[in-house]
Amino acid sequence: MPTNAATNNGPWDAKLQQFHGGQDWAHLDNFVEDFSVTTNAFGMPEAAKLTAIHSIDHSHHYPPADQEPAKSSLARFLWPAEYLDERNRLILGNGASELIDLVIRMAPSGVWKPGPFLTQYKEYERSARNNNFTMLPEGSPDKANVVCLVNPCNPTGDYLELPELKQWITENVLPGGYAIIDESMQPWHSPEFRHHSLVGEREYVEALYKEQGISVFVMHSWTKLWCCTGLRLGSVVCPTTEHMRAIKKAQVPWSVNTVALAFLDAVVRDTEYLDNTWTMTPVWRKLTIDRIAEMFPSWVFYGREFLSWIWVDTGSEEVAERAVELAKKAGVPVRSGRPGYNLPTFVRLAVREPSKVDVLLAAWKAV
Known part of the structure; x- marks a missing residue:
């Protein structure tokens, strides 16, 4: 299988280690946001x-x-x-x-x-x-x-x-x-x-x-x-x-x-951070799904409304690979379902604020 954005294991030794995502950002000159990890959209709490x-x-x-x-x-x-x-x-x-x-x-x-x-x-x-x-x-x-x-x-x-x-x-x-x-x-x-x-x-x-x-x-x-x-x-x-x-x-x-x-x-004492998380994560998640569904009506979305990520079946290995490739080129990497999970039609993207989603969806116009 050729090495590409969807299959490259990066720093992981595939013979010795279990693949995890979250590595692409460090190798991008135009990095904007990491959609490949399920971390909180609000970033690290400042205090x-x-x-x-x-x-x-x-x-x-x-x-x-x-x-x-x-x-x-x-x-x-x-x-x-x-x-x-x-x-x-x-x-x-x-x-x-x-x-x-x-x-x-x-x-x-x-x-x-x-x-x-x-x-x-x-x-x-x-x-x-x-x-x-x-x-x-x-x-x-x-x-x-x-x-x-x-x-x-x-x-x-x-x-x-x-x-x-x-x-x-x-x-x-x-x-x-x-x-x-x-x-x-x-x-x-x-x-x-x-x-x-x-x-x-x-x-x-x-x-x-x-x-x-x-x-x-x-x-x-x-x-x-x-x-x-x-x-x-x-x-x-x-x-x-x-x-x-x-x-x-x-x-x-x-x-x-x-x-x-x-x-x-x-x-653990930062209650304001968690209040913002509980309030906005479902809102941003739904907004992101609605916007992607408008662009790609055949894609299927999975997960409860409170989750910090969206699991998406594009229905096509080629489409999923292209989506991963374009996101990475735009500085907004998403997680491919191929390495680790062996589900090549799927992609996973984190919930992020709308301005960062704008960059991802602009890249996906070419899918």
């Missing part, structure tokens, strides 16, 4: 960014080994009333990717299964393969020792409400198994996101572990919501304190650096 910058002054010291006070600050964000009781189930990581790998390494060996959607974030599959699991495809009727479901699902936009999610866990996890539920995009839901999240379902999680030995882990990457992918910030809510301690024992010391911890400690 937290300044706090992170100032923390450089303390970077000649080791970061705190207990991840405090950032861990407690995140706990307060997740459980405003009960954070003192809950924080010992929480641990931070160098992005969610580190924690994904740690949890899968300590999981019961055997069979691994993804969520029920067409595709999902591939880091779980990569880690499972590296740890010699037998791999089941999505939609398999068989139960597994370890299941990994991304909800909301990146990139497809599929979403299970809590009752559906609990039913899926019951129907797909073997007794004594692990259920890793990635809720990285859940906080985009609304100010009421906690009521739609497994984070607040402690009684359910405890009962499942006590009665069936099933361990539920809730994974978050915080770098999308707060637009700080370069800082590497993730967390996992464990079913018990003992599970958290097992991860901590295996985790490399000082995994999360001083700058990332300072940023996290500050950003």
